Amino acid sequence: MPLVPINDVGKVGIIEDIPPYNIPPNAWSGGNNVRFLDNGVKKCSGYEEIFATCPFAPYHIVPLEAGGTYYWIAFGLTDAAVYSGSSWVDITRQTTGALSGTINNSVTTITLSDASAFPSSGTIALGTKAIADGSSNGYEVITYSGKSTNDLTGCSRAATDPATGAASTAAEHTTAYPVVPISTTATGDNDYNATAAENWSSTRLGGLLVATNGYDEPQMWPLSSTGVPATTVPLRALQNWQSTTYYCKSISAFRTFLVGLNWTKDSVEHPRLVKWSTEAASFNAPNTWDESDATLDAGEYQLIETTGPILDGLPLGDSFIIYKEDSTYIMNYVGTPYIFSFKTLSPTVGLLTKNAVKEYEGGHFFIGNSDCYINNGQQITPLLPNRLRREMFSTINGDEYSKAFVAADYTRNEMLACYPSGSATFCNKALIWNWKENTLSIRDLPDLAHINSGIAEIVAGATWASSTSTWDAGSGAWGTKNYAGVLKNLVFADPVSTKLYRDNSGNQDDTTDMTAYIERTGYDLGDPSSVKFVRAVWPKIEVSGSNTINVYVGSQMSTEEGVTWEGPTTFNPNTQSKVSCRVTGKFFGVKFESTGDFDWKLHGVEFEVQPRGRRGSRMQ
Numbered sequence: 001m002p003l004v005p006i007n008d009v010g011k012v013g014i015i016e017d018i019p020p021y022n023i024p025p026n027a028w029s030g031g032n033n034v035r036f037l038d039n040g041v042k043k044c045s046g047y048e049e050i051f052a053t054c055p056f057a058p059y060h061i062v063p064l065e066a067g068g069t070y071y072w073i074a075f076g077l078t079d080a081a082v083y084s085g086s087s088w089v090d091i092t093r094q095t096t097g098a099l100s101g102t103i104n105n106s107v108t109t110i111t112l113s114d115a116s117a118f119p120s121s122g123t124i125a126l127g128t129k130a131i132a133d134g135s136s137n138g139y140e141v142i143t144y145s146g147k148s149t150n151d152l153t154g155c156s157r158a159a160t161d162p163a164t165g166a167a168s169t170a171a172e173h174t175t176a177y178p179v180v181p182i183s184t185t186a187t188g189d190n191d192y193n194a195t196a197a198e199n200w201s202s203t204r205l206g207g208l209l210v211a212t213n214g215y216d217e218p219q220m221w222p223l224s225s226t227g228v229p230a231t232t233v234p235l236r237a238l239q240n241w242q243s244t245t246y247y248c249k250s251i252s253a254f255r256t257f258l259v260g261l262n263w264t265k266d267s268v269e270h271p272r273l274v275k276w277s278t279e280a281a282s283f284n285a286p287n288t289w290d291e292s293d294a295t296l297d298a299g300e301y302q303l304i305e306t307t308g309p310i311l312d313g314l315p316l317g318d319s320f321i322i323y324k325e326d327s328t329y330i331m332n333y334v335g336t337p338y339i340f341s342f343k344t345l346s347p348t349v350g351l352l353t354k355n356a357v358k359e360y361e362g363g364h365f366f367i368g369n370s371d372c373y374i375n376n377g378q379q380i381t382p383l384l385p386n387r388l389r390r391e392m393f394s395t396i397n398g399d400e401y402s403k404a405f406v407a408a409d410y411t412r413n414e415m416l417a418c419y420p421s422g423s424a425t426f427c428n429k430a431l432i433w434n435w436k437e438n439t440l441s442i443r444d445l446p447d448l449a450h451i452n453s454g455i456a457e458i459v460a461g462a463t464w465a466s467s468t469s470t471w472d473a474g475s476g477a478w479g480t481k482n483y484a485g486v487l488k489n490l491v492f493a494d495p496v497s498t499k500l501y502r503d504n505s506g507n508q509d510d511t512t513d514m515t516a517y518i519e520r521t522g523y524d525l526g527d528p529s530s531v532k533f534v535r536a537v538w539p540k541i542e543v544s545g546s547n548t549i550n551v552y553v554g555s556q557m558s559t560e561e562g563v564t565w566e567g568p569t570t571f572n573p574n575t576q577s578k579v580s581c582r583v584t585g586k587f588f589g590v591k592f593e594s595t596g597d598f599d600w601k602l603h604g605v606e607f608e609v610q611p612r613g614r615r616g617s618r619m620q
Helices: 389-393
Strands: 003-006 030-032 033-038 040-043 047-049 061-065 069-075 079-085 088-090 120-127 140-144 144-146 152-153 178-181 202-207 208-212 220-221 244-252 257-265 270-274 299-302 310-316 319-324 330-333 341-346 357-360 364-368 372-375 381-383 405-410 414-421 427-434 439-448 450-455 488-494 499-503 516-523 534-541 549-556 564-571 579-585 585-596 600-611
Touching: 033 319, 033 427, 033 439, 033 516, 047 152, 061 202, 061 208, 061 450, 061 488, 069 450, 144 270, 202 534, 208 564, 244 310, 257 310, 270 310, 299 341, 310 357, 319 341, 364 405, 364 414, 405 450, 405 488, 405 516, 405 585, 414 439, 439 488, 516 549, 534 585, 549 579, 564 579, 564 585, 579 585, 585 600
Parallel strands: 202 244
Antiparallel strands: 003 600, 030 516, 033 040, 040 600, 047 499, 061 069, 069 079, 079 088, 120 140, 120 178, 144 152, 202 208, 208 220, 244 257, 257 270, 270 299, 310 319, 319 330, 330 341, 357 364, 364 372, 372 381, 405 414, 414 427, 427 439, 450 488, 488 499, 516 585, 534 579, 534 600, 549 564, 549 585
């Protein structure tokens, strides 16, 4: 009997926007928890908890490598902590005070309006205050040896900031000037005001981690003069920030500048404002954001040609792309006197929400308000039409769309467009786009607020007795450290379960078996007008261990009627070569499904077909 082969099953991906009988033979009409890899269909790997127990609900996770140590910094709505290999250390900003009276650079006693939270000795920084009030804006670091009520005594100016090595400039400071504790002795957390809908935005400028949430001064984790942070040093307000009452919703490094987007100044919103700092040296914050200083290259610009607010921005080659809600702009460096130029790239295509754009080798991938797009710096191209556009945008929770985001898996050449589906309040689904193969698929997520990519090794059992895998079912190498352990993997931030997970680990969703399937209906097997009998399906599939996969075979007599499925039939490629069935129709379908703790990859399928005449055909 003739066999009808379906090959190259990983070339096209899943297409749900077009009726199955009109899509290519090697395309798929449905699926979940699968990806397309090396011209095959592969079950998505699992994920498992990592970094012990996070001390708070994580909303944003950032890797940072410095001095031979790999750090992961987690941000919650009110707190921040760092994990450097064994435990979490709280690095939330510390309680800030204010001067009670003006001081000059020679005083030895400093009086605060309230010093109750300050330790009996330590180091303070006289930080940033609004320039508009005419006060000094010098950044001065002072050590003190004692405290009496609200007086800090034994004060002397430090030559440099002990955490960063940055110079300390002596200056006069006026009443109410902010005083920031920066010593290693904690004075008590000063909680952040982040929201779940806005979340955090982070960037690295010359190795310096900077993060903002739109409701607090941007935070930095100080680096030493050699570029190494210390877990005993907490986050603090970005040095030389223009004002304690200025905030921006997104911040990004571009060249040696910091670019802040969508500003609030003294409670007045400026949603279309772009501000940039002066250029910064390695390991240091910029010296100023003062746009009125003509001797430096800080500045600002209003993008008023379109009405939407700015949502985010990201470098792309020699340009910086600014994404508004309703349009997209290009920002280019032109030097003095203007520093940057601005032009419209698209007056109609904008970004869905903050953090919904990532860079890859071909440009930017981002979620727009009705599609996912590719931006190569010259044009913006929609990606989903006639593929998975309706599937994604008809299921997004409209009340929670602002929590959508994009993650880049550079190891696997994949972008994940993560979104809350159905009634979910956090991202529980991801559309996967493989930019090498240009394929699309879908996977489940565990209620995530953010994903980042970095080295996050999971240490397996060290003894034979601790291993539960058989030789052929194990996913790692025996007797050596697996190279996959030092590759960058995705790390998930789950605020609902207060957990962090590493993707591509095992075959389960944390400790729960996942259901993964790939499905195709609408096969005419060579002749849509004739009735055919399928007596067997021959899968070309790999399954780890001695596990079995469920196979369904379906049929239709017309494209308008529903699919009648036969199965499931269990199939083990180690002991079987085909799935026997008795299915009659004009159109056929096949579905491969797994529900257990194992891996599989499909390379092709063949149908064993017999003709059964032309009953009901258009020729009769």
